[in-house]
Amino acid sequence: xxxxxxxxRKLLFTLIAWTIGFLIFFPILWTILTSFKTEAEAIASxxxxxxxxxxxDNYVEVQERSAYFRHFWNSVVISVGSTVLGLLVAxxxxxxxxxVPSKQTKNVLMWMLSTKMLxxxxxxxPIYLIFRDAGLLDTLTGLVIVVMLINLPIIIWMLFTxxxxxxxxxxxxxxxxxxxxxxxxxxxxxxxxxxxxxxTLLLNIILAWxxxxxxxxxxxxxxxxxxxxxxxxxSPEGLFYAKLSAASTMAIAPILILGWFSxxxxxxxxxxxxxx
Amino acid sequence: MATAHSRSAARLMISPAVLLxxxxxxIPLSMTLYFSFLRYNLLMPGAHxxxxxxxxxxxxxxxxxxSALINTLLLVGGVLVITVFGGxxxxxxxxxxxxxxxxxxxxxxxxFFVMPTVSALVWKNMFMNPVNGLFANIFRALGMxxxxxxxxxxxxxxxxxxxxxxxxxATLILLTALQSLDRDQLEAAEMDGAGPLSxxxxxxxxxxxxxxxxxxxxxTIFLLSVFAEILVTTNGxxxxxxxxxxxxxxAQSLLQFDVGGGSAGGIVAVILANxxxxxxxxxxxxxxxx
Numbered sequence: 001x002x003x004x005x006x007x008x009r010k011l012l013f014t015l016i017a018w019t020i021g022f023l024i025f026f027p028i029l030w031t032i033l034t035s036f037k038t039e040a041e042a043i044a045s046x047x048x049x050x051x052x053x054x055x056x057d058n059y060v061e062v063q064e065r066s067a068y069f070r071h072f073w074n075s076v077v078i079s080v081g082s083t084v085l086g087l088l089v090a091x092x093x094x095x096x097x098x099x100v101p102s103k104q105t106k107n108v109l110m111w112m113l114s115t116k117m118l119x120x121x122x123x124x125x126p127i128y129l130i131f132r133d134a135g136l137l138d139t140l141t142g143l144v145i146v147v148m149l150i151n152l153p154i155i156i157w158m159l160f161t162x163x164x165x166x167x168x169x170x171x172x173x174x175x176x177x178x179x180x181x182x183x184x185x186x187x188x189x190x191x192x193x194x195x196x197x198x199x200t201l202l203l204n205i206i207l208a209w210x211x212x213x214x215x216x217x218x219x220x221x222x223x224x225x226x227x228x229x230x231x232x233x234x235s236p237e238g239l240f241y242a243k244l245s246a247a248s249t250m251a252i253a254p255i256l257i258l259g260w261f262s263x264x265x266x267x268x269x270x271x272x273x274x275x276x
Numbered sequence: 277m278a279t280a281h282s283r284s285a286a287r288l289m290i291s292p293a294v295l296l297x298x299x300x301x302x303i304p305l306s307m308t309l310y311f312s313f314l315r316y317n318l319l320m321p322g323a324h325x326x327x328x329x330x331x332x333x334x335x336x337x338x339x340x341x342x343s344a345l346i347n348t349l350l351l352v353g354g355v356l357v358i359t360v361f362g363g364x365x366x367x368x369x370x371x372x373x374x375x376x377x378x379x380x381x382x383x384x385x386x387x388f389f390v391m392p393t394v395s396a397l398v399w400k401n402m403f404m405n406p407v408n409g410l411f412a413n414i415f416r417a418l419g420m421x422x423x424x425x426x427x428x429x430x431x432x433x434x435x436x437x438x439x440x441x442x443x444x445x446a447t448l449i450l451l452t453a454l455q456s457l458d459r460d461q462l463e464a465a466e467m468d469g470a471g472p473l474s475x476x477x478x479x480x481x482x483x484x485x486x487x488x489x490x491x492x493x494x495x496t497i498f499l500l501s502v503f504a505e506i507l508v509t510t511n512g513x514x515x516x517x518x519x520x521x522x523x524x525x526x527a528q529s530l531l532q533f534d535v536g537g538g539s540a541g542g543i544v545a546v547i548l549a550n551x552x553x554x555x556x557x558x559x560x561x562x563x564x565x566x
Contacts, residue, residue: 060339
């Protein structure tokens with residue numbers, strides 16, 4: 001029958017898909033490989049793919065020259081801090097909209113979404129001036145606040161789409177049994193909401209980690225996260241491909257691993273529930 | 277089910293989020309609007325004269341604005357064409373029976389998680405560099421003259437870099453949509469003698485239409501604000517060849533310290549983004565039944 005795939009057809013699709021997948025992934029693979037080369041080997045022509053003297057020197061030098069771990073720590077503080085803070089504000093909001101919806105709920109949700117559509121340059125100058133006058137430029141506190149605010153609509157929306165799937169009958173049953181608001185939240189909702197909250201947390205850490213407009217414009221040396229740290233490699237001094245690769249690998253590795261776990265949440269979170 | 281008591285509790289729970297977003301939107305935006313009517317340069321402290329629409333006139337009649345507008349449209353349009361066409365093809369490919377589908381998916385999705393500054397610098401130096409880049413090596417091996425990507429075709433090169441990052445996003449969403457397609461329908465069409473092309477155009481494409489629209493709209497919102505890729509590769513140059521609206525406003529405000537002019541540019545950017553946002557909001561709103 002035509003719709004049962006033959007072995008040959010399956011093999012053909014496997015070959016095509018693996019080739020394309022490899023090509024798309026290749027820039028990342030090439031960066032990782034180059035990070036283990038010496039600078040001379042990194043620009044050798046023709047380049048060698050795996051048969052070179054593997055070395056860890058670049059990693060050591062990147063840490064020594066530009067304090068990778070400090071920037072890594074800044075990235076962790078900004079992404080985790082802004083996400084946790086965002087969740088604290090968003091969980092009650094999403095909870096109330098999902099379980100006690102009113103006539104206004106839809107409008108409020110749509111309005112929240114509209115704040116995400118605001119292009120950052122539209123508010124760049126005021127934020128910059130406010131930060132300058134409040135002494136928040138180049139501070140982690142300032143960045144945590146800004147990154148939290150730009151991702152807050154996504155956090156609320158994601159949580160809302162998850163919470164809405166929790167059946168309301170369960171709450172009613174709990175109420176019939178005499179559960180108060182507190183025990184309702186603690187014993188009934190929380191266990192059912194944890195997976196949704198975890199997915200939201202994951203996706204927003206990724207988004208915050210890679211945020212590169214505000215982190216580039218509002219930081220200098222002290223509180224720069226990895227996005228800005230890498231940007232400092234844009235003006236090369238002498239041989240630097242291997243070091244650039246080592247720095248890049250260290251900047252993307254943590255989030256690449258987290259990201260692979262969050263593929264499904266990504267679709268849901270970034271399409272605001274329009275594609276499931 | 278909602279009592280008056282739980283209603284007021286709900287209102288209390290939602291208010292911090294509403295107040296924060298309201299503040300985030302209203303305060304800076306009204307400041308931008310206010311600044312855009314002032315002669316206000318950080319290098320000339322004290323001078324804050326009201327000059328009406330002068331900043332807008334200067335910004336909109338500046339030849340740089342026109343090229344930035346064209347560049348923005350080309351950048352957004354170019355990336356959309358590549359990612360949507362590529363995304364549809366890749367999604368259909370990944371939906372076919374094969375060995376190791378999960379691994380291929382992981383490989384394809386990876387670029388989306390690479391931060392923009394890393395992808396831009398890796399592409400610029402290790403691939404597009406006309407002397408040491410991998411492409412130059414391949415060109416030489418084939419006996420051709422190496423091509424100076426960012427020098428000869430700077431905007432096209434940036435389109436390529438940005439597309440690489442967004443192709444996984446389009447693919448993943450279209451694949452998710454494709455997997456919700458009713459298999460029986462496809463099989464029935466196949467039994468009735470519909471070829472692959474007519475199955476694609478009459479069943480798959482209509483089914484994907486919604487997802488494609490969502491991809492186009494969401495990417496447009498993000499692509500209008502492409503910034504880091506330009507900053508670390510070309511700084512908007514050569515000349516204004518790769519300056520988009522976002523970069524132009526950044527340069528005017530934080531490099532030339534022209535707060536008034538930059539603010540006028542910022543308001544123009546907000547208006548442009550709103551045109552897209554209205555359509556996106558309508559799409560999402562239709563799908564939302566509260």
